[in-house]
Amino acid sequence: ICIPSGPGIGGCIRQGQCRPDEKPAGxxxxxxxxxxxxxxxxxxxxxxxxxxxxxxxxxxxLELAADLRGRLPVTDxxxxxxxxxxxxxxxxxxxxxxxxxxxxxxxxxxxxxxxxDFGWLALDTSNSVTSLLKTGxxxxxxxxxxxxxxxxxxxxxxxxxxxLATGDSSKIAVRGGSFVQKVDQVKIWRRSILPDxxxxxxxxxxxxxxxxxx
Numbered sequence: 001i002c003i004p005s006g007p008g009i010g011g012c013i014r015q016g017q018c019r020p021d022e023k024p025a026g027x028x029x030x031x032x033x034x035x036x037x038x039x040x041x042x043x044x045x046x047x048x049x050x051x052x053x054x055x056x057x058x059x060x061x062l063e064l065a066a067d068l069r070g071r072l073p074v075t076d077x078x079x080x081x082x083x084x085x086x087x088x089x090x091x092x093x094x095x096x097x098x099x100x101x102x103x104x105x106x107x108x109x110x111x112x113x114x115x116x117d118f119g120w121l122a123l124d125t126s127n128s129v130t131s132l133l134k135t136g137x138x139x140x141x142x143x144x145x146x147x148x149x150x151x152x153x154x155x156x157x158x159x160x161x162x163x164l165a166t167g168d169s170s171k172i173a174v175r176g177g178s179f180v181q182k183v184d185q186v187k188i189w190r191r192s193i194l195p196d197x198x199x200x201x202x203x204x205x206x207x208x209x210x211x212x213x214x
Contacts, residue, residue, distance in 0.1 A: 045074075074206075095163060103176065
């Protein structure tokens, strides 16, 4: 999907809901425009490029037909794996500015409400990720919920997404929340910085971005 250049806002603008590293909110001018994946990278796409794909662990996933499994977002991969994939297809991981600009889709303050219409989120977070996978709370096929105003699917929920950290692109931030988080835990501006780039995560995936060459 082509994301237009233009003004936007980054960071938390709702008082009382902001973490220290999410404020102050401020205007951003994103130029030039860029391309970003319509969906999270799927298992089928990842296997085609990388030659293999992590094994599925959830009984709910294993019950799916093979062609449907391929439409799940690829998870259980590290930020290094994600960066290698994006490079191989001539793209890169989006920056946090790019990711949030695309997720907001031109709106100053958006939760993509009601959030359950736009992303797969948890009904109960009392269990661990491993327990959720066993009981059927899992990632779902991409693009089954509503897209945002710019046609992007699963910018919240399903798999959380890697992005190059603001201020230090050698670090990786995680954006968008995943299927293990409840509605009140997920915010467009919420960010976490990963401790390393080699660890794999059962509920983290990614989408690639690239320059607008048109």
